[in-house]
Amino acid sequence: MGAETGRITTDIPARLDRLPWARWHWMVVIGLGTVWILDGLEVTIVGSMSEALKPSDTGLGLSSFDIGFAGAIYVAGACIGALLFGQLTDRFGRKKLFLITLGVYIAATVLTAFSMTPAWYFAARFLTGMGIGGEYAAINSAIDELIPAKFRGRVDVAINGSFWVGAAAGSLLTIPLLDPTIVDPAWGWRLAFGLGAVLAVGILIVRRHVPESPRWLFIHGREDEGERIVQSIEHTVEEESGARLEPVHDTITIRQRTTIGIGEIARTVFTLYPRRTIVCFALFVGQAFLYNAFFFTYGDTLTTFLDVKQTGWYLAVFAVSNFAGALLLSRLFDTVGRIRMIAGTYILSGVLLGATGFFLGSVTAVTLTLMGAIIFFFASAGASAAYLTASEVFPMETRALCIAFFYAIGTAAGGISGPLFFGWLIDRASASGDITQIAVGYFVGAVLMVAAGVIQAFLGTKAEGKSLEDIAQPLTAEDSNAEPSVA
Structure with a gap:
């Protein structure tokens, strides 16, 4: 690991975990969690705009395979961005990176709106994905380190599920923008992407007020700054909740480090926590294939085989069901427990x-959308919990990179192959006019999801209500000379 800078005993984790819910926590949720709305907006716009992007005069002359390729390259960018920015998040702090990654997203989305050729569009989608991928690592780690332990499960699941608020908004947004009597077809899809950038600027303004993670600060030798932030949070929460905060007695002793080597991180993930590694990989592959394969190409399926001219209403219903599942089931991940619910x-x-x-x-079109709504009511809560799992079952020094790592490898396996596979299936089925040729993609997704659920049932970690430091001891903890139990 990097050079040791000192040793401290701190009660900061216990003080953050004992806080009652207050308006301050809503500021964290809005400032950080709303990025999933942007991701949902992006994915849905691409799916809804598939027909608008195909004409060579008003669109970009894309084929069904190109639509799938655009989805795949967006996910590829997200994988690379997650790994790049994830490592930087653990090295330089949560706040710096969640501001930088949102800036990357804004710039890339504007470039997408001004696409003039397919190559330009693909490149812009790749950069947009990089920004979103970096967000996943920076945001999940920051949220988990700022939200009290007893609320962490429901907040994480609900926030990750807010992807579908963006999806619903994107679906409804495309209805007027794709109506040639309202907006010129050459401009409708460009305006849809541009509005995503406008929303991101609003989020950036709120996000500036979210503090750095005190947990990250005390490990990296900036305990005085972390103490000031926690005192400010406690004062704000007491004022907002009207509750008097009781002193805490739980402490942890930390050997502070300026940096944590990538070799130490890799050893932690693969050697000390092999069961958790297998669980996270299975969960991410399953949900990535299911969502990216089904949702990236769902609009194309409706228009190609089911004679739907305007997909926005169907996608909105589908999106509302997904968000409802994550929101309504989220509390159960803290009460019934992680293992059973996932x-x-x-x-x-x-x-x-x-x-x-x-x-x-x-x-x-109606019955397929209805079945999709039922399936993804449950799948959305489970998929959201995959991010929760990766963000809480590994040591703090590795948290952002672990999220990035599992997001990247899981999404690369399921999220890149999925859209390409489904795009190929749709082209093949379209040539024959037989929609049943797409069924093989459904079967592959089903097998991956069931397998991931079984692995979770046998190898999952009970994390509900526990402090992050109890679930996975920091690498820099004073008693970490004793190897943590393999799990």
Whole structure:
């Protein structure tokens, strides 16, 4: 690891975890969590705009395969961005990176709106993905380190589920923007991307007021700054809640380090926590293939096979169901527990998806959307919990990079291959006019989801209500000379 700068005993984690919920926590949720709304907006706009991007005169002359490729390259950018910015987040702090990554997203989204050629569009989508991927690492780590332990599960699941607020907004937004009687077809899809950048600027203004993680600060030798931030948070929460905060007695002794080597991080993930590594990989691959494959190409499926001219309403219903699932089920991840809820939502959604594949030949746009809404009501809560799992079961010094790592490898395996595979299936099925040829994609997604649920059931970690430091001891903890239990 990097050079040791000192040793301190601190009660900062215990003080943050004992806070009651207050308006201050809502500021954190709005400033940080709303990035998922942007991601949902981006993905949905691409799916809804598939037909608008195909004409060579008003669009960019893209084929169905190109639409799938655009989805894949967006995810590829997200994987690279997650790994790049994830490492920088652990090295330079949460706040610096969650401001930088949002800036990257804003610039890339504006470039997308001004795309003149397919190559330009693909490049802009790649950069947009980099910004969003970096956000996942910086934001999840910051949220978990600022939200009290007893609320962490429900907040994380609900925030990750807010992706679908953006998806619903994007779906409804495309309805007027794709109406040639309201907006020129050559400009509608450009305005949709441009509005995403406008929303991001608003988020950036709120985000400037979110502090650096005190947990990150005390490990990196800036305990005085961390203490000032915690005192300010406590004062604000007492004023907002009207509750008097009781002293805490739990402390942790830390050997401060300026940097943590990548070798130490890799050893931690693969050697000390192999079971947790397997669980995270399975959860991310399953949800990435399911979502990216199904949702990136869902609009294309509706228009190609089911004679839908305006996909916005269908996608909005689908999106509302996803957000409702994450919101309504989120509390259960703190009460029923992580293992049961994650395993249950993954297995149930996988079984339902596989069953839907058998009936593709007889579906209508309405029945397919209804089945999708039921499936993803459960899948959205489980998929959101995948990010929660990766962000809380590894030591603090590795948190952002672990999120990035599992997001990248899981998404690369499921999120890049998924859109390409489904795009190929749609082109093939379109040539024959047989929608049932897409069913194989549903079956693959079903198997991956069920397998991930079973792995979670046997190897998952009980993390509900526990401090992050109790779930995974920091690498720099004073008693870390004793190897943590392999899990």
